[in-house]
Amino acid sequence: MxxxxxxxxxxxxxxxxxxxxxxxxxxxxxxxxxxxxxxxxxxxxxxxxxxxxxxxxxxxxxxxxxxxxxxxxxxxxxxxxxxxxxxxxxxxxxxxxxxxxxxxPSANERLFAEHFIADPGLPVAMSGTSDPAFADAMVSYKEGDYERARANWSLLLQQEPMNDTLRYYIGSAWLADGEALAAIPLFEVLAADPGSAFRAKARWFLLLAYVRAGESAKAKAVELDTDPTYGGPARAIKAQLYR
The missing domain is CATH 1.10.10 (Arc Repressor Mutant, subunit A)
Structure with a gap:
């Protein structure tokens, strides 16, 4: 079977x-x-x-x-x-x-649930910014109030549209809230940027978002197999998708 x-x-x-x-x-x-x-x-x-x-x-x-x-x-x-x-x-x-x-649940939904663990977020004292709005949103994120976190970070992203940290955590908040389709565009930008500090993590969550959204072909195409952190689980997921 x-x-x-x-x-x-x-x-x-x-x-x-x-x-x-x-x-x-x-x-x-x-x-x-x-x-x-x-x-x-x-x-x-x-x-x-x-x-x-x-x-x-x-x-x-x-x-x-x-x-x-x-x-x-x-x-x-x-x-x-x-x-x-x-x-x-x-x-x-x-x-x-x-x-x-x-x-x-579909096979993809089960596979996503088996591997997905939400990004824990940054300790507020290490959030890389003195902006209280960012810190407040991070607290909301860590408490599981993803909607409030997204709302606050989205306002900041309007002011800093090239901020990778904001893109990554807004995408993470969407995915943790079960909204893979909304998370995908944010992770795609970071995954394609070789200069982004979030590139590897964005690729991992992009792969999971594709799986959750039923985009198996796109999930298989995510280049992550040789990554020292995510390569193992990425290969395991792809092996399941090829069955």
């Missing part, structure tokens, strides 16, 4: 197994298949997590809808209130059977 590739019939078999809907005979055969397929075992564990997440989300939404419609009294229950609960239970079951397949 190829990593990251899961056909619908296999997915449905995994779902049936995890939800304990298999016959004893089918279950035994499936478990025998798992015993010889580590990748399938990993998929089963992943789908268990996905199913638990969707179950939790579905039940939460169901309870909110019930609360919005008002508390079901004993009288209402006698008059068919239980039908409401059954209706919502059926909806959740339908969500489980269909949306898990549709919402399943």
């Amino acid at each position: 190829s990593q990251g590739v899961l056909d619908r019939s296999t997915f449905e078999a995994i779902e049936t197994y995890v939800l304990d809907r298999m016959s004893a005979l089918d279950r035994a055969a499936f478990e025998q298949r798992m015993a010889g397929d580590a990748a399938l075992c990993a998929e089963v564990e992943l789908e268990k997590e996905n199913i638990r997440a969707v179950e939790l989300g579905g039940v939460t939404r169901m309870l909110k809808e019930i609360a919005a419609e008002g508390t079901v009294s004993d009288t209402n229950m006698a008059q068919g209130g239980w039908k409401q609960y059954l209706k919502y239970a059926a909806i959740v079951a339908l969500v489980l059977s269909g949306s898990l397949w549709l919402l399943r």
Whole structure:
């Protein structure tokens, strides 16, 4: 079984197994298949997590809808209130059977999640500037408030459009916020500049941004394979993309 590739019939078999809907005979055969397929075992564990997440989300939404419609009294229950609960239970079951397949992360999304670690940012005392606006944005970035960090740095970039530090950290804030497409142009400029101190790191995050955006061909073309820091993981990612 190829990593990251899961056909619908296999997915449905995994779902049936995890939800304990298999016959004893089918279950035994499936478990025998798992015993010889580590990748399938990993998929089963992943789908268990996905199913638990969707179950939790579905039940939460169901309870909110019930609360919005008002508390079901004993009288209402006698008059068919239980039908409401059954209706919502059926909806959740339908969500489980269909949306898990549709919402399943793509191979590229999984690869990105496996390798992406956001740049930790600069210690404020070492930010390379005495500008309090830059330092304030760096604090926001390190606290995970990427939107505020981007807003402050973008104002500074308007004043210093050639500032590599600002470009790099705005791009990093976009990527850490899950916005790969917005990060790509910023990293592309730095990755192409041999004089930039951020060139290697920009290429690494550009590769990851391409992966996240589904631009596999562009990710493979990023020249990073011989880099002493990023070469190993870059080659590992590209090997997965060539499968």
